[in-house]
Amino acid sequence: MSPKISRRSFNRYLSNSMIAAALSRVFYDTQAFGAVSTKKLIICMNPNGHANFDTTQSNFKNTLNPAVYSKYGQFVSGLKNASADQDWHGGEGAFLSFATRGKSNTPSFFSTLGLESIHFSAVSGNGSNGSAYGRDSTGGALDIFRNPATAVNTIFGKSMTSVNPSDAAAIQAGKMSLIDPCLEDVKSVQNKLGSDKVIFQEYLDSLIELQKRTQAMNSNPDGRASGSTPAFCGSTPKVSDPGDNHERYKVFLDIAYQIAACDMMRIITVAFGDNHSEGYHGTIHGGRAQEYLQWTGACQTRIAQLANQMASGPTDLLQDSAIVYISEGGAHMKDGRFDQGHPTADIPCVIIGKLGGTFSKTGNTSANGGGTPNLYRQIVDGMSNGSADLSTLQAKNITPLGV
Amino acid sequence: MTATKQSWLKPSIVITLILIGTLSTQCTSPPNPARPNNKKPAQGAEVPNDTETDAQDAMPNDGSDFSHHNENFAAIVKAVDSNNCPAEVKGKPQSRIITRKEWIQTINEVLGANLNAESFETNLPPQTQPPSNVPYSDYDHLQNYNKMSIERLLKYTSANKILADQIVASQAEKIISCNDGSAKACVAKWLNDKLPALWKKPSNPEDNAALLAFFEKSGANKLGFGLMLERILLSHNFLYRSNLGLSGQLSSWEVASSLADSLWDSPVTGELKDLANADGLRAKADIERQVAKMIEDPKFYRGVQRFVKAWLKSRLIESKTFSTEKKLSDEARSQLINESSNYLYYLIRTKQDSIDGIFKSKFTVGNEAMGNIFKFPIEGLIPSSLGLGANLKKLELTDGRQGLISQPGYMAGISSMMTTNIPRRGEAIMAEFMCQSLTTPPNLAEAIKVANTQIDPNDSVAHFFDKVSKSSPLCGGCHEFVNGVGFGLEEIGSTGQFRSLDDHMKPVVADGVLIESNGRKIPYSGVGGLNNAMASSKDFQVCLTVQLFRYINARVESAADGCTISGSIRKASAKGLTFTSLFSALLTDQGFINRRTAGE
Structure with a gap:
């Protein structure tokens, strides 16, 4: 097992929120930090797209530690949301799937991996679970945590006992x-x-x-990859719902970090909300460009901070894990104008981490006409070492994105 | 009209309303083949052709593919008009997973476990809701959205284990040490009592023997009892609510389960359980008698509330964000969430639940605080014998309000946060009351250009929308459908208040038109006019029956259900066509009671 992190150095990795501080107390009691080596994927999303490639890259670059940026940052341009023909509105249930058209609720790509997953959403959208991104192997909605307190109680309060x-x-x-x-x-x-x-x-x-x-x-009685150490989180921190959507998003990213570091789940999705979340969806249709840019920029900044945390411990988690930032919507800023509709071209795609060799490139790359299914195929291949059964999801003929 | 774009740095005012939820729609959609029920959703490929020969199966699988929706409804309206159905109608066998809420309810009421939802919050599969972009209201139990998967099954197995541990700790000792002999005899007695309600089928010696053998093999002790309970709860008999009708008609237990579910929103218990055990729900007359009895029971409120909340998407008011100055208290919000349910139940109890009663009554139901918020005088007290709670009052609707589609709770729920959102309101009403929906237009980019048209604040909202919609053939035809309904509601603002000035602070223009599935147009003015138009619409009668059909059968209708629906309308009409007569007619229709058997 890798050495435990010191209190002083650990403090550097935490954000300033009270909840992160509460989580940190649990962390000191665990033995897991730095001891894990399994591949873990954190998908971070905000609905309704982004400004454009340059703005997104700039937001990440301004926040990522230079070493993290150069070693792990990959900015993919021209990625298509393949499940959206012309319009992604209401298509959350298809977004993380191999579907190449239509908005039907379809199994998420990770359902074929059979790995434990957990899902967070900072905003309760009008669609509720009906508009959830994460879908099970028959397209049904997966549990979504919308309250950090419940999430923490469930995850860290879980009794994980060793079984011979x-x-x-x-x-x-x-x-x-x-x-x-x-x-x-x-x-x-x-x-x-x-x-x-x-x-x-x-x-x-x-x-x-x-x-x-x-x-x-x-x-394989312990059900985990050889070489990994199950985490034992000895106590449950007292965490309350911060009330504010942005703060809640931050908290969920903090929790995602803890889960990844403790090797508690292999797939983590953190959504800001769904694309029916009225106040935020309204920023695009209401022409509230500045508000929209602030909102998406804040999400991106926070995700970059998570990446910094992931790389900063005794074990650099970004070697075996990756953060993938995507959104179903395309670029809203074009030629100095704000598109108030549902643009589909150039959805954001930022990959930070190698995911155990799944991703090899860094810097600016191109999707070369590829879409989200190609990205997902690359992830599935990487996380399963090519052994996933893709037949039920009809993804056998989808080629990896190659980024 | 030429689309006008603005610099994003300037404060912009453009049409925002069309796009929010409704721009992506059109009146007609190219027919898409529906998926057969047994196919997993197609990935990365065209949706496969429907290979089923039975038209009854040709319905959307997961609810997102609803391209047959309008066609089916038009076919059902025709069936109602034609009166050309065969003498014998048989439904197809069907089954659906119980919802998370039903799982907890059943455990609580049958096993007396006293679980609360929170304690199983993360151990059970989530309560499912239809996606918000489909027109099927909020029926969370539709088989179209509730599918078994390995992920759900894993959740059930872990929840079963937790529950079994609780039961072992709290009840098992008492159960296996009864005064009737051995542990095996005691467990046999327990099975006789509990298994029918858990498995929704009569006590069966074969089932009991298998479970008892398992109990003995597992140690014939408390832990063995826990394992046996886990096995009971993992069975399809527990996890599914089935209407298989294996003998050609529903069994008494299947009928009882359907009645308890739809009328009382509960599992089968008490006298109903006794009746099912005695096989007393086979004859149509017995079923009719039981339905009438259950409608008279105060527990019927639960069924009405569950139906109305799903039909009218009451959760929208739960999640609606009001601006700071118009923020509602929790109590007021609760009143608005339940307003339509309370209103309909009051109509039922006072024998006013006819179509005219629903749309022409000049009162609503709420507490005094709600009356104060909306300036509704108290018309009278509601007798406690009606079972609506102590503090509810009959409130007089003022101004031009009348009927269900003028209630502040409903109107606020289908509005946007700050504005009335004419097309969104129109879309909601057309889907919920007229069973009509729109799908994505072929040229969305063009539609978005129109939607980006700069708003003219000097024009009324209704006129402006009308002008812009008609400026584009792409938008005009479809928006006529939803705008026409939404215009007439401009008298009521986004928070449910009656008003004389619209969101542009111009005098309200409230002339609208309701368009039926056959193209018939019913012009009207104001919310009162829309309620009158709805009361006169044949499509509404059919649509209400369709909504009840979805609720009772837990599935989306198909064209093949036309005879069940038309037969129910005819039967209910003979009794004056009320909400309760429709409900009762559907539950006693031969298409509901009789089921086709293997080979038919």
Whole structure:
């Protein structure tokens, strides 16, 4: 295990918020800092696009430590939101998917990885869970934390106890004894339904997948990549909801950092809100350009600060992890004018981190006509070492973006 | 009109309203093949052709693909008009996952576990809501959006484990040490009592024997009981609410479960459980009697509230941000959220729930504080015997208000934060009351140019919108559809207050037109006029039935449901066409009770 971080040096990595300070107390009690090596992806989003490539790059450059900027910063131009034909409005449920058109709720690309994921959103949009970005393997909405206190209580209050291999095997065997009869039951009903037997197909598929995973757990009882150390977060910090959306976004990024550093989840998404969040969606249609630029700029600055944190510990987390900043909307500033509609061209794409060799380039790169599915394919390949089953998501023929 | 663009650095005033939620719409959409239910959403490819032969299956799978929506509704309206249905109508077997709320309700009421939502907040799958860009209101239980997945199943397994641990700690000792003999005998007794309500099916010796064997194999002790409970809760019998009708018609338990769900928003308990266990809900007359009885029960309020909140998207008022000076107290907000539910329930209890009653009543229901906010005089007290709570009053609607589509809560909910947003309001009303919706126009860039037209503050909002919409053939045809409805509502501002000046501080222009699915136009003036127009619209009658159909059947309708819907309207009309007669007719229609069997 890598050495623990000192209190003094750790203070440097934290933002100034009270909540970050509360989180830090938990951190001192953990053994995990600097001890992890698994690939972790943090997707940071704000809805409604960005100003343009140059402004976004400038915002990141002004905040990223020069070493982080040069070693990890990659600014991809010309990326297409492939799920939006002409309009991304209301298409949150398709944005993180391999879909190349349409707004239907579709499984997020990471659902094929079978990794633990967690999702935050600072603003409760009008769409609520119906407009969630993260989607499960059948397109259903995933849990979204909108209250930092609940998130912290759940994550850091979670009891993670060490289980020895023989106990784990017994537990898995117990699970199998629950799954097997349920499989028999549902097959029996299906036989009586004739052509309507598809009614329970998703349940059957899910049970079979659960059965497979449970069996696999028997051969790898702790379920984690070799070489990693599970985190034990000894106490739950007292965190309250700051009330303000921007502050909440900051807090969620702080929590994302802790989760990544503690190796508690492999996929983390942090959304500012969905694109129905009225006050913010209104900035584009209301022509409130300055407000829009301040808002998106603040999001980008905060994400860059997260990147600095990730790189600053005894273990440089950005080697094995990456922050990917994207939005479903395109560039609103063009030729000195503010587009008040739903531009789709040139969505933001900033990648900070190598994700264990998934990303090799730095500096300004081009999507070369590629879209979000190509980016996601590259991530899936990288995180699964090419072993993900892409057939159910019909992503086999999608090529990696190559950035 | 030529689009005018401004420098982004200057304060700009442009049309903002069209784009917020409604610009991306048009009246007609190219037909898209719907996905069959058993297919996973297509990725990276065109949506595959519908391979099902049964038109009943040709409906959107996840609700986002609603391109058949208007066609289906038009076909249903035709079916209502034609009266040309076969003598025997059979529904298809169907099943849906129980929602998170139903999971908790069932556990609480059947197992007496006293769980609260918070304690399972992160251990259960999320409460699903339809995406906000689809026209199916907020029915959170539609099978179109509630699909099983490995992620959901993992959540259920962990929630089951937590629950089983709680039950083992709090109840298992008592259950397995009853005075009826061995632990096995005690658990058998418990299964006889609880399993039917958990699995929504009659007690069955085979099921009980299998579970008892499992209990014994697992140690025949408290931990064994916990494991058995986990197994019960992982079963499709618990996780799904099914209307399979394997014998050709719904079983008594399936009927009971549907009635409890839709009328009382609850699991099957008490007398209803006894009736289901006694197989007392097979004959149509028995079902009709039971429905009538349940409608008379105060618990019917829960069903009405759940339906109205979903139908009229009451959550919009929950999440609406009011400007600082117009900020509502929590109490006032709560009154507005429940206003339409309370109103409809009052109409039901006072036998005024006819279509005219819904749209022509000159009162609403709320507390005194709400009356003060909107200057509604108290018309009278509401007797506690109606079951609406102690503090609610019958409030007189003033100015030109009348009926459901003039209530401050509803009007504020479908408005934007600062403005009335004519097309957004029109879109909401057309989707909720007329079952009509619009889809993305083929040339959005052109539409956006029109939307960026600089606002003329010297013109009234309604005139200005009308002028700009008509300036573009691309926008005009479709916006006529939603603008026509929205214009007439300009008398009520974004916070629900009646007004004489619009958002441009110009005298309100409130002449509108309601367009039915057959193209018939009903001109009207003001909110009162719109409510009168709605009361006279055949499309509304059909649409209300369709909304109830979605709520009861937990799925989006298809053209093949036309006979069930038309049959229900006819049957309800014979009793005066009220909200409750429609509700009852749908629950007792042969298309609901009879189901096709394997091979049919």
